[in-house]
Amino acid sequence: MSARHILADGIRKRIGNGKSTNIWTDKWLIFSSTGKIVSEKREDFNAEMVSDLIENFKWKRHVLTHDFSRKDVRNILKIPISLKGRKDSLIWKYHQSGKLHC
Numbered sequence: 001m002s003a004r005h006i007l008a009d010g011i012r013k014r015i016g017n018g019k020s021t022n023i024w025t026d027k028w029l030i031f032s033s034t035g036k037i038v039s040e041k042r043e044d045f046n047a048e049m050v051s052d053l054i055e056n057f058k059w060k061r062h063v064l065t066h067d068f069s070r071k072d073v074r075n076i077l078k079i080p081i082s083l084k085g086r087k088d089s090l091i092w093k094y095h096q097s098g099k100l101h102c
Helices: 004-010 061-067 070-077
Strands: 011-014 089-092
Touching: 061 070
Parallel strands: none
Antiparallel strands: 011 089
16 A cells, blocks of 8 residues: 555556546546646536547547646647557556666
């Protein structure tokens, strides 16, 4: 249990189809120190899952640029989307040496 905070810091969701990853609560931004979206959710924005930001195996750029900060958009667009529709998975953001993968 004493290493729990280390695990919580190092685990990220790897986006496949985005169906099991929550935009607002999950750590899924690989190139972000916190792993989470920093943008505030607007009241009229109904998207909850990362899959809501994907269409035809591409990011919905018009949604991203309208509803997220520039920093979030840059981090999101760096994430490749599975062309085979694979499920989201958990990854470890560090090498065995302790250095960041990304």
